[in-house]
Amino acid sequence: MKRNGYILISMMMLFVSIMSSCKKDFIELNTDPNGTPNALPQQLLAPALVNTLGTNMLRARNFNNELMQVTVDAGDSEGRVFRYDIKRTWADVTWNAWYTQLTNFKDIYTIASKEVTYNKTYMGISLICQAWLYSLLTDTYGDVPYFDSNKGKDGIFTPKFDKQKDIYLDIFKNLEAADTLLNASANVVAGSDPVFNGNALKWRKFGNSLYLRLLLRVSGKADVSADVIAKIKQIVDTNPDAYPIMGSNDDSAVLRWTGSGSLTSPFIGGVREQDWRQPGVCEFFVNNLAKWADPRLVNNRWSISSYQGGIQGIPSGYAPGENVGIKSYFLSTTSTTTLMNDPLMGNIMNYSELQFILAEAAAKGWIAGDAATYYKNGVQAGITFWIPTYAVPIDTYLTGADITWDNAAPLDEKMEMIHVQKYYSMFYTDFEQWFEYRRTGHPVLPKGNGLRNNGIMPARLQYPVYVQSANPDSYKAAVAAQGADEISTQVWWQKQ
Numbered sequence: 001m002k003r004n005g006y007i008l009i010s011m012m013m014l015f016v017s018i019m020s021s022c023k024k025d026f027i028e029l030n031t032d033p034n035g036t037p038n039a040l041p042q043q044l045l046a047p048a049l050v051n052t053l054g055t056n057m058l059r060a061r062n063f064n065n066e067l068m069q070v071t072v073d074a075g076d077s078e079g080r081v082f083r084y085d086i087k088r089t090w091a092d093v094t095w096n097a098w099y100t101q102l103t104n105f106k107d108i109y110t111i112a113s114k115e116v117t118y119n120k121t122y123m124g125i126s127l128i129c130q131a132w133l134y135s136l137l138t139d140t141y142g143d144v145p146y147f148d149s150n151k152g153k154d155g156i157f158t159p160k161f162d163k164q165k166d167i168y169l170d171i172f173k174n175l176e177a178a179d180t181l182l183n184a185s186a187n188v189v190a191g192s193d194p195v196f197n198g199n200a201l202k203w204r205k206f207g208n209s210l211y212l213r214l215l216l217r218v219s220g221k222a223d224v225s226a227d228v229i230a231k232i233k234q235i236v237d238t239n240p241d242a243y244p245i246m247g248s249n250d251d252s253a254v255l256r257w258t259g260s261g262s263l264t265s266p267f268i269g270g271v272r273e274q275d276w277r278q279p280g281v282c283e284f285f286v287n288n289l290a291k292w293a294d295p296r297l298v299n300n301r302w303s304i305s306s307y308q309g310g311i312q313g314i315p316s317g318y319a320p321g322e323n324v325g326i327k328s329y330f331l332s333t334t335s336t337t338t339l340m341n342d343p344l345m346g347n348i349m350n351y352s353e354l355q356f357i358l359a360e361a362a363a364k365g366w367i368a369g370d371a372a373t374y375y376k377n378g379v380q381a382g383i384t385f386w387i388p389t390y391a392v393p394i395d396t397y398l399t400g401a402d403i404t405w406d407n408a409a410p411l412d413e414k415m416e417m418i419h420v421q422k423y424y425s426m427f428y429t430d431f432e433q434w435f436e437y438r439r440t441g442h443p444v445l446p447k448g449n450g451l452r453n454n455g456i457m458p459a460r461l462q463y464p465v466y467v468q469s470a471n472p473d474s475y476k477a478a479v480a481a482q483g484a485d486e487i488s489t490q491v492w493w494q495k496q
Contacts, residue, residue, distance in 0.1 A: 041108040041122035042192035047262070048104040049194055052133065053255045053346045054266035055097035056430035061271070061279075063090065067457065068423070068433040069316040069445050071279035071330075076320035083317060084453040086487055091461045094140060098133050103150045105129040121188045121200045124181035127174045128207040132348070135214055138167045139435050142460050142491035143478045146170070158471040161478035164492035168218055172231075175211045179204060179243060194255050194263060195348065201244070206253040208235060208243045209354045216357055217439055218493045229366050236358065236367045246351045249385050255346030267340040273332040276340055277305075280326035283313035284446060288420065292401035294383070296424070301386045303331040303338050317448025344386065345428055352382035352425035353432075356418050363414045372405040375418060379403075382425045419443050438494055458487035459494055 065071045066081035073080060079087050109126035112119040137144045146167045148159035182204035189198055196202040212235060219228045235243040246252065257265040267276065281304055289297035290311070296302055297311065304311050307327040318324050331338050339345055355378030362371035380394040398404045403417065419442035426432040437445070438459060447455055462485050468475050475485075483489035 039107065039111070040117060041112045041119060041126075042189045044104050044108050044111075045122070045125065045192050046194050048101045048108070048129070049255055050262050051097065052101045052129075053348070054270070055094060056136075057266055057345060057428060058270055059094055060428050060430055061267075064431045064434050065279070065428075066316075068437060069282040069284040070427070070433075071285075072282050072314050072316050072324070072326075073279045074314060074324055074326050083448075083450050084456075084458055084487070086458060086461070088462050088465055091141070092464045092466075094461070095137070095464050095467075098137050099145075099150065102130060102133050105133065106150055119188065120181045121185045121198075121203070124178040124185060124200070124207070125188075125193075125203050127178040127181070128203060128210065131171045131174050131178070131207075131214070132210060134167060134171055135210075135217075136430060138164050139217070139491070140431060140461050141463060142489070143167075143482045145474070158474055160474045161481075163481065165218075165221075165224070168214065168493075169224075171214060172211070175207055175214075178207045179211075182207065195253055202251055205244050205246050205251050206349060209245045209251075209253075209349060209357075211235065211243070212245065212354065212357050212361075213349065216360065217435065220439065221493055232361055233367055236361070236369065246349075246354050249351045249381055249388075252350035252385065253348035254344060254350065255348065256343040257341060257346055258343065259341055265341045265345060267345070268333070271340070273334060273340075276332040276338075277329045278326070279329065280314045281311070281328045281330065282316050284316065286311055286313035286328065289424075292397075292403060294401070294424075295390055295392075296383060296386050299387060300337075302427075303335065303342075304328050305331055305335075315448055316446065317451045319448065319450030322450070339428075347427075347429045349429070350381070350385055350425060352378050352385055353422060353429070355381055356422040356425060359418050360415065363411060363418070371414070372407060375405045375421070378418075378425065379421050382421065385425075415440060416442050416444060453488055456488065459490045460487060462487060 061071075062073070063081055066073055067084070069082070072082050079085055081090075105126050109123050109130075111117050112122035112126065134144075134146060138146070143161045143163055144167070145159035146162040147170070148156050151159065182200050185200040185204075187198045187200050192198065196206070212232060215228045215232050215235075219225055219232070221228075235245070255263075257263055259265070259268075286297070286304070288294075297304070300311075305328050312327040314324050314327055333340050355374050358367065358369060359371050359374035359378060361367045362369045362374055376394050376398065379398065383390050383397075395404075403421075405417065406413070409417075419436065419440055422436065423433055423443050426436070434457075437443070437457060445457075463475060463478075479485050482491070
C-alpha cells in the first residue's frame with residue numbers, strides 16, 4: 001500500500017513538472033526571448049529578418065515543397081508530407097519562430113515611437129513585418145493569438161485566439177498606417193536592413209504589394225469582398241500615387257544571402273548535404289518547365305541533377321510499395337552551383353508575383369488594366385528574376401511554349417494559366433504556393449493513389465500540442481469557434 005502511495009506521489013510530481021515546463025515555454029514565447037529594452041531598431045531589424053527567413057526557407061523545403069509537388073521525399077514510412085500524412089509536431093517550429101520574431105518586430109515599433117529614438121521609417125517597417133508574420137500565422141493555423149499576443153511584459157501569458165477575419169481587418173489597418181508613415185520618410189541605416197538597404201520607398205512599395213497579396217487572399221469572402229475589391233481598385237487605378245507598388249524586379253523583397261556572417265544561407269549548416277540531395281524533384285515541377293523549354297530549366301538555373309541524360313522527376317502522392325526511386329534532385333555544395341547558398345533564395349515577395357496578382361484582378365474585371373499585359377509581365381519577370389540577362393522577347397517565348405494568353409478563354413482556364421506561372425514565381429517563398437492553392441485550387445495538381453486526408457489538400461496545420469496545456473481555455477474557445485483542430489478544418493477565407 002505504501003509502495004502504491006509512493007508511485008502515485010511520483011506520478012503527480014512528474015505531471016506538475018511537465019505542466020510547469022509547458023507553461024514556461026508558452027510564457028517565454030509571449031515575453032522577449034531575444035530583444036532587449038535597451039536595443040535600438042537598427043540593432044533588432046536585421047536579426048529578426050534573418051531568423052524569420054531562415055525558418056521560412058527550411059519549412060518551405062520540407063513542408064511546402066512536399067505538399068505542392070516541387071519535391072518528393074521518397075519512402076514508404078509514416079509521416080510523409082507528400083502523402084498529406086502530417087504529424088502534429090510539424091506545427092511547432094513555425095508557430096514558435098514567428099511569434100518569437102514578432103516580439104522583436106514589435107520592439108522595433110515601440111522603441112522607434114519614443115521621443116528620444118523617434119523614427120517613422122522603422123515604425124513603418126515594423127508594421128509591415130508584423131503584417132507579414134501575422135498573415136503567415138493565420139493562413140497556416142487559422143484563428144490565432146493576435147491582439148493579446150506577445151504581451152508577456154504586460155502579464156498576459158494566456159492570450160485569447162482571435163478570429164481570422166478580425167486579424168485580417170487589423171492587418172489592413174496596419175498596412176494603411178505603414179504607408180502613411182513611410183510617405184516621404186527618410187532612409188535608415190543601410191547596414192540595419194538586409195532586404196532594402198534602408199530604402200524607405202522600397203519598403204513602402206513592398207508594404208502595398210503585400211497589401212494586394214492579402215486583399216486578394218480574402219476576396220472570395222462575401223462579407224468582405226466588396227470592400228476588398230474596392231480597395232484593390234483604389235490602390236491600382238484610383239489613387240496609385242498614394243499607394244506605390246513594386247515597379248520592377250529591382251523592387252522585389254529579397255534578403256540576399258552574401259555568405260558572410262549572419263547573412264549565410266540557413267541551408268548552410270542547417271541542412272546536411274546528403275539530406276539536401278534526398279528529396280527527388282517532382283514530375284509536376286519539372287515537366288511543365290521541360291514542356292515550355294523554360295530557360296530556368298534549360299540553363300539549369302535551379303541546379304538540378306541529370307538522370308539518364310536528362311532531368312527527370314518522380315510522381316507525388318504514390319502509395320507505399322510502389323517502389324518509386326529518386327531520379328533528379330537539387331544539387332548540393334559538392335557541385336559547381338547549388339541553391340543551398342544562392343542569394344535569391346531569401347525571397348519574401350517578388351515583382352513577378354505582384355504582376356500575377358494584377359493579372360487575376362484584371363481577368364475578374366476588378367481593375368482597368370489588361371490581364372494579358374500583366375500576365376506577360378509576370379512570366380518575363382519570373383524568368384529575369386533568376387536570369388537577368390535573358391533577352392528573348394516574351395511573345396516569342398510564350399508562343400514557343402504554347403502558353404499565350406487567351407482573352408476568350410473561360411475564367412477558370414485563365415486562373416490556371418496565371419497560377420501555374422505564379423507557382424514558379426513563388427518558388428521557395430515560405431508557404432505561399434500552398435496558401436494560393438488552398439484559395440484557388442490552382443494550379444491543378446496530379447493526385448496519387450497514396451494520399452491521406454481523403455485525397456484533399458490539408459487546409460491548415462494543427463496547433464502545437466503544448467498550447468493545449470499551457471493555454472487550455474483559449475485553445476478550447478478557438479476550436480469551438482473554428483472547428484476541430486485537424487488538418488482538414490478550413491480557415492475562414494477558405495469556407496464558402
